[in-house]
Amino acid sequence: MTWLKKVLLPALLGLVLHAGAHGAQAQLYQVPGQAPAASKDEVQIYMDRESELRGIVSIPDRKLSVLVQPEGREWREWRTSTLRIVAAVLILGMIAAVLIFYLFKGTIRIEAGRSGRMIPRFNGLERFAHWSTATSFLVLAISGLVVTFGRPLLIPLMGHDAFTATAIVTTWLHNFFSVPFVVGLLLMIVLWIRDNIPEKSDIAWIKAGGGFLGKGPGGHPEAGRFNAGQKGVFWMVVLGGLAMAITGYLMMLPFYVTDISGQQIVHVIHGLGAAVMIAGIVAHIYIGTLGMEGAFDAMGRGEVDENWAVEHHSGWYQTMRKRLGLRTPPRRHEIGEIDHHPAGAD
Ligand code: HEM
Structure with missing residues (x-):
């Protein structure tokens, strides 16, 4: 299970934040095993946002695309x-x-x-x-x-x-x-x-x-x-x-x-x-x-x-x-x- 903690979860977090950072048109990519795309400071910047931040979802439930809701x-x-x-x-x-x-x-x-x-x-x-x-x-x-x-x-x-x-x-x-x-x-x-x-x-x-x-x-x-x-x-x-x-x-x-x-x-x-x-x-x-x-x-x-x-x-x-x-x-x-x-x- 350590691969899940060490590799997959950081990778997914990075992918999600990356997607938000580049707006709705962003390409989502992250290679499992590489460092996450967002540092701790970057995460904080997203958490302090004044306006809503959305990523992209391909399923009908649109509310799941909300990443940060101030x-x-x-x-x-x-x-x-x-x-x-x-x-x-x-x-x-x-x-x-x-x-x-x-x-x-x-x-x-x-x-x-x-x-x-x-x-x-x-x-x-x-x-x-x-x-x-x-x-x-x-x-x-x-x-x-x-x-x-x-x-x-x-x-x-x-x-x-x-x-x-x-x-x-x-x-x-x-x-x-x-x-x-x-x-x-x-x-x-x-x-x-x-x-x-x-x-x-x-x-x-x-x-x-x-x-x-x-x-x-x-x-x-x-x-x-x-x-x-x-x-x-x-x-x-x-x-x-x-x-x-x-x-x-x-x-x-x-x-x-x-x-x-x-x-x-x-x-x-x-x-x-x-x-x-x-x-x-x-x-x-x-x-x-x-x-x-x-x-x-x-x-x-x-x-x-x-x-x-x-x-x-x-x-x-x-x-x-x-x-x-x-x-x-x-x-x-x-x-x-x-x-x-x-x-x-x-
Ligand atoms: C009549 C139908 C009612 C329904 C269907 C209902 C349903 C609920 C639900 C689903 C929650 C959220 C529980 C949770 O977070 O796990 C809640 C919270 C609460 N309800 Fe009700 N409720 C009802 C009436 C009442 C009444 C009459 C009172 C007070 C006299 C009351 C007092 C509260 C309080 C204090 C909370 C906690 C709020 C919080 O601190 O988050 N409820 N209720």
Whole structure:
């Protein structure tokens, strides 16, 4: 095999660089066994080129004739440095912001206390769509972050061999979980798009900071089934998720649609989109769990306490009151007492 290293490879490299140096009309020749046509300095000159350098190929795949693509250097800088900084700042910044918010505000309580009466909020299909998207999002986020940060963070911890195995498994998980993610996403669009169309009351909600940054004159700002904050999360997930899916499949099937610079652009959108979405979802998970009393019930058991509904979604609550035929007003929770209102009167 030494003849391969000593003779053939240098000869082929020389031949390729030689071809580029003389442009498209150059005659390609190199006698195996002779010194390569390009010195180390010459190689460096080619690598520093400001414009694309092509050789000649006789096969139909024209992109294989690209020898030097200067944008590739910018892309590599983005991939190995800028993306890591941007993603770390966005994601760790959001985690820090949420922790600071929690330290100052604590959990937002149901002011009137729990009424003990539960009203339906999300049916089984809606919760399936949410959890299918949410679990696959988590797998996609973690496996994607292994791709972004694996080399600098995991190789020093686990060594090259274990990282290779981890990277293979996580890449496989990333590809596989794209399917339930897209299925959940499409289902969510069909189920919830109507309730997420922006409307006038959203402006008042935003002006009042959603009731999070102190109370407006009327206490909690009014909201329908989804408030402006939830609508923001919906559109971020829908538009961001679709962009992630399109760019993801373009990377999974490289060069079917785009050329080399197209692949680089697609990758930049995917990497940046991932960082923005993960940061956004950190805030969403916080509000749905630690941040607000009673919120998790909506997606957990599919029903919410009536007082929670009154305080956070007063418009929607009024519609539900009529639909369920509730006559008495909500009350404070009496210990151990929980009523469910799937459809009937109270
Ligand atoms: C929905 C369908 C998706 C598909 C088909 C997809 C596909 C891909 C592919 C093919 C790669 C390149 C992997 C590699 O270099 O080996 C990738 C990278 C990545 N994906 Fe996805 N992805 C999807 C969704 C997501 C979502 C929702 C997130 C985040 C929440 C995400 C986060 C990432 C990250 C962080 C990377 C690594 C970028 C880098 O550092 O190079 N992906 N994805």
